[in-house]
Amino acid sequence: MGMNNMFDLYNIRSNFPIFNQPDLPPLVFLDNASTTQKPTQVLEAVNQFYCRYNANVHRGIYKIAEQATEAYESVRDKVAEFIGTADRRNIVFTKSTTESINLVAYSWARKFLKTGDEILVTEMEHHSNLVPWQLAAQHTGATLKYIPLNKSGSLDMSSPERYFTKNTKLVAISHQSNVLGTINSVKEIIGYARDVGAKTLIDGAQFVPHSKLDVQNLDCDFYVFSGHKMMGPTGVGILYGKADMLETMDPFLGGGDMILSVTMEKAIWNDIPYKFEAGTPNIAQVIGLGAAIDFMKNMNIDSIDSQVRMLTSTAVSRLREIKGLTVLGHENGIDSTSVISFFHKDIHPHDIAHLLDTFGISVRAGHHCAQPVMDKYDLSASVRVSFYVYNTIDEIEQLISGLQKTMEYFR
Amino acid sequence: MDNLRELYQQVILDHNKNPRNFRFMEDFTVKADGHNPLCGDKLQLFIKIDGDYISDISFMGSGCAISKASASIMTEELKGKSIADAEKLFKNFRNMITSGEITSDDIGKLEVLTGVHKYPSRVKCALLAWHTLKNILDQNDTTTTTE
Numbered sequence: 001m002g003m004n005n006m007f008d009l010y011n012i013r014s015n016f017p018i019f020n021q022p023d024l025p026p027l028v029f030l031d032n033a034s035t036t037q038k039p040t041q042v043l044e045a046v047n048q049f050y051c052r053y054n055a056n057v058h059r060g061i062y063k064i065a066e067q068a069t070e071a072y073e074s075v076r077d078k079v080a081e082f083i084g085t086a087d088r089r090n091i092v093f094t095k096s097t098t099e100s101i102n103l104v105a106y107s108w109a110r111k112f113l114k115t116g117d118e119i120l121v122t123e124m125e126h127h128s129n130l131v132p133w134q135l136a137a138q139h140t141g142a143t144l145k146y147i148p149l150n151k152s153g154s155l156d157m158s159s160p161e162r163y164f165t166k167n168t169k170l171v172a173i174s175h176q177s178n179v180l181g182t183i184n185s186v187k188e189i190i191g192y193a194r195d196v197g198a199k200t201l202i203d204g205a206q207f208v209p210h211s212k213l214d215v216q217n218l219d220c221d222f223y224v225f226s227g228h229k230m231m232g233p234t235g236v237g238i239l240y241g242k243a244d245m246l247e248t249m250d251p252f253l254g255g256g257d258m259i260l261s262v263t264m265e266k267a268i269w270n271d272i273p274y275k276f277e278a279g280t281p282n283i284a285q286v287i288g289l290g291a292a293i294d295f296m297k298n299m300n301i302d303s304i305d306s307q308v309r310m311l312t313s314t315a316v317s318r319l320r321e322i323k324g325l326t327v328l329g330h331e332n333g334i335d336s337t338s339v340i341s342f343f344h345k346d347i348h349p350h351d352i353a354h355l356l357d358t359f360g361i362s363v364r365a366g367h368h369c370a371q372p373v374m375d376k377y378d379l380s381a382s383v384r385v386s387f388y389v390y391n392t393i394d395e396i397e398q399l400i401s402g403l404q405k406t407m408e409y410f411r
Numbered sequence: 412m413d414n415l416r417e418l419y420q421q422v423i424l425d426h427n428k429n430p431r432n433f434r435f436m437e438d439f440t441v442k443a444d445g446h447n448p449l450c451g452d453k454l455q456l457f458i459k460i461d462g463d464y465i466s467d468i469s470f471m472g473s474g475c476a477i478s479k480a481s482a483s484i485m486t487e488e489l490k491g492k493s494i495a496d497a498e499k500l501f502k503n504f505r506n507m508i509t510s511g512e513i514t515s516d517d518i519g520k521l522e523v524l525t526g527v528h529k530y531p532s533r534v535k536c537a538l539l540a541w542h543t544l545k546n547i548l549d550q551n552d553t554t555t556t557t558e
């Protein structure tokens with residue numbers, strides 16, 4: 001209750017224009033794992049850039065070009081500090097988590113992997129942390145192996161020696177599942193990877209929006225996430241990479257800004273991280289992400305974490321009270337938060353999501369870009385609700401009553 | 412609840428709960444699989460053809476209320492029809508479900524699905540069984556998708 005009061009006092013929802021449209025019915029937005037809503041502070045930062053100092057970065061010698069470069073580059077420092085690295089060269093701006101993963105798959109995996117090598121993923125991955133590795137494996141002759149998922153919702157780490165072998169060259173796993181909400185013991189997994197000399201990539205798309213990240217402490221080689229899932233604009237992804245890794249990699253895209261000098265025959269790459277940022281970047285969106293990080297820091301990341309956990313555990317117990325409905329994962333002893341998937345024994349997820357929408361509640365129905373997870377549970381689809389810091393207990397009650405009405409309707 | 416009724420009419424709810432011709436067929440002439448990758452729905456359609464006529468038709472599979480009801484009503488409407496009439500009905504149904512307009516009087520009970528056109532994400536659900544049918548009519552015995 002204390003936490004709830006704190007957030008009531010802060011009145012967080014008043015910062016989000018989408019929740020304050022008097023001409024529309026209230027929006028109960030429970031699809032935050034997909035993307036989050038944007039506070040005025042973020043919209044205003046984007047707007048200010050376009051209205052007051054719109055110019056390209058790293059090029060002009062006039063005042064607003066320098067201002068734009070300074071604003072853009074200061075977000076790099078902000079991100080570095082936010083995820084626990086002192087070295088700004090570790091931070092590459094991309095378009096999304098998906099692009100960050102593909103960058104590593106092309107510039108690192110395709111360069112260094114060969115026949116006989118193994119890429120280790122898990123059965124829990126979002127397609128974006130699976131398909132790029134399938135492609136890289138096809139291209140290099142490496143094999144793809146995976147750590148299986150238990151039905152309880154956690155990874156089966158009972159015999160790690162089966163998965164981590166001398167052939168394992170890369171371990172790519174999600175920090176948190178976008179279907180089950182399970183937070184994986186990535187520190188332990190990174191340890192196993194290091195023991196066999198494998199590199200590591202952690203997909204933090206779901207974890208970073210509500211949890212404190214310390215990449216130095218994790219000691220992973222790569223860490224990726226998306227700005228739009230943490231109140232930032234769409235179009236910005238982050239790739240954290242250890243400097244020595246980034247140095248050995250070839251550029252991903254060629255073009256302007258990523259070179260030091262070019263003749264008609266060849267180019268000399270720019271230093272990291274610029275080597276990986278070809279062409280005009282998403283300047284406004286990066287600046288917007290900076291405002292989102294400020295907003296999160298003002299709220300305090302630990303408070304965001306406890307608010308989201310409180311909402312999640314409340315929703316899990318309320319959903320479990322409903323007859324005929326099964327929640328995936330979230331079993332005792334499994335660290336899980338923010339995302340809940342469930343299904344009803346008779347009503348198709350599509351129908352549930354559609355009816356909830358008519359009550360003004362936005363939820364997701366489908367396979368959530370994680371078909372192997374659905375297969376594990378013998379489902380073709382599930383309903384997914386996911387929370388963020390601006391959601392309320394009252395919205396959970398609306399969800400429950402919407403579900404009850406849905407069941408009544410399809411009885 | 413009003414806008415709900417527009418999509419989920421009583422007849423649809425009924426077909427969802429008690430789908431007609433929802434069974435495996437042993438002596439089929441042709442069968443085909445349909446798949447909606449968006450929601451993972453899968454459907455199997457069986458047709459028995461006598462001369463130019465559909466003498467029996469049935470389906471199996473899992474799906475949302477819209478896709479199940481659409482398949483169920485389709486089987487009811489097609490049983491006993493000629494292949495040529497089935498082709499015609501396919502065209503008229505597809506036209507209705509995408510435009511919301513009924514331009515032909517052979518649409519019969521399928522009219523209850525007119526509301527679907529307002530929900531683009533659900534049009535695919537309603538068309539799954541029909542695309543699978545079309546696949547059979549075109550003698551193209553592979554898996555159909557509604558993408």
Ligand SMILES: Cc1ncc(COP(=O)(O)O)c(C=O)c1O
Pocket residue numbers: 033034096097098099126128129174176177178203204205206226
């Ligand atoms: C775990 C996980 N990885 C990757 C992604 C892909 O993120 P994006 O679409 O921003 O590239 C998502 C988004 O849904 C996700 O949840």
